[in-house]
């Protein structure tokens with residue numbers, strides 16, 4: 001009797017469980033993009049872990065088998081990856097609005113922050129206001145021009161510091177990162193935040209670096225979103241701690257400016273105060289300028305120097321152009337950059353081969369939509385594989401080679417209209433810092449090339465320089481570049 005009852009219970013509950021599963025988890029009638037083999041609960045993790053390569057290379061390889069739009073389920077988290085120019089155009093142009101949401105990284109899900117975030121929020125009215133302020137005021141041509149002498153001064157300080165280190169082995173990214181923080185500090189609130197030497201250091205560099213490292217650490221909740229509230233690895237808690245410590249570093253600056261604000265806006269803080277932003281909003285926006293602005297630019301500069309060292313003939317061409325346009329004993333100014341086409345081609349070629357954000361920032365479908373004949377259900381995460389696109393042999397001749405010349409005759413620019421080349425993204429979420437980055441990065445690289453010749457430690461030859469990639473929040477060279485400066489231009 002009991003057996004019969006148990007059997008009937010089982011017969012009733014199994015279909016119920018299947019029905020619930022299909023209703024809750026299985027999108028019906030969806031023609032989802034092709035996927036590598038996927039199993040319940042683990043998804044395509046074996047296909048990803050089976051490769052010993054970093055994620056951007058594994059996904060580039062998988063796309064060769066599964067196509068330009070592929071579905072990769074990591075644990076239980078479905079992610080659609082777009083890996084060709086046409087797929088990127090569909091995601092970032094044709095379906096820009098539907099796919100413009102953000103998938104917030106689990107470690108950055110700090111309530112107070114995300115509410116006011118520019119980077120992680122959907123395209124809300126506040127986000128639109130912030131983008132407008134960024135375009136028309138904070139990074140407007142007028143503001144950038146007004147701040148030009150400060151940026152040149154900050155790069156001059158870097159050059160002076162490096163002169164004193166002539167003949168020493170240096171990890172160049174450390175000082176470039178500090179210089180970028182100072183440039184950003186002056187864009188944000190007209191102050192330096194990094195000192196070349198321990199006694200001048202206020203701790204901003206280490207806090208920002210720690211925050212980026214913690215944020216980039218693998219978080220099990222990315223694979224099993226249901227675990228997110230538990231913060232099992234304590235990553236969100238540690239991020240929140242660094243955020244509150246870094247906020248304290250500019251607390252008094254904001255307070256003083258609230259009392260003494262007057263005249264035309266001269267930096268980001270003035271613009272935010274003029275538009276009625278409160279302290280919490282200001283903290284979030286400062287952090288979202290220091291964070292994405294420093295790490296991406298620093299990685300790009302390091303790659304550019306590494307490529308030029310590895311390619312002495314290209315380095316010689318950059319030097320020759322600088323000697324002609326700037327003069328052999330003068331310092332580079334931002335106003336020289338438009339007259340330096342070969343340098344600009346080197347910058348583009350660096351960002352093509354080594355995009356600092358190889359998947360852009362993660363997008364999210366805000367509504368279900370059809371892309372290239374496949375369905376992308378609401379809330380699915382989307383990655384645009386800029387790394388694969390910018391090395392696609394269908395678009396680029398000898399795609400793995402550093403050939404700046406290819407950009408001399410090309411129309412390709414950073415503006416997101418040329419879908420083979422999207423280091424800053426495209427569409428409504430295109431990088432807001434692009435006008436600043438495209439001034440600062442060539443200024444720093446050209447100043448380093450013009451003022452110094454560089455050699456590698458231990459007598460290593462240029463062709464022996466390893467160009468291994470490491471993907472954390474940005475795509476970085478691994479190990480960090482160490483070089484020895486030799487002064488070319490005596491004191492100006």
Ligand code: HEM
Nearest residue numbers: 119292293296297356357360361424425429431432433437
């Ligand atoms: C080499 C330098 C840089 C690169 C390669 C870069 C790249 C990117 C990319 C790929 C995106 C995402 C686009 C998308 O999701 O479709 C982005 C977004 C963003 N970037 Fe940059 N970036 C750089 C420098 C900067 C700088 C200097 C700042 C600030 C001063 C900045 C601030 C931001 C912000 C706030 C966003 C989020 C925009 C939004 O979601 O609406 N970036 N950047």
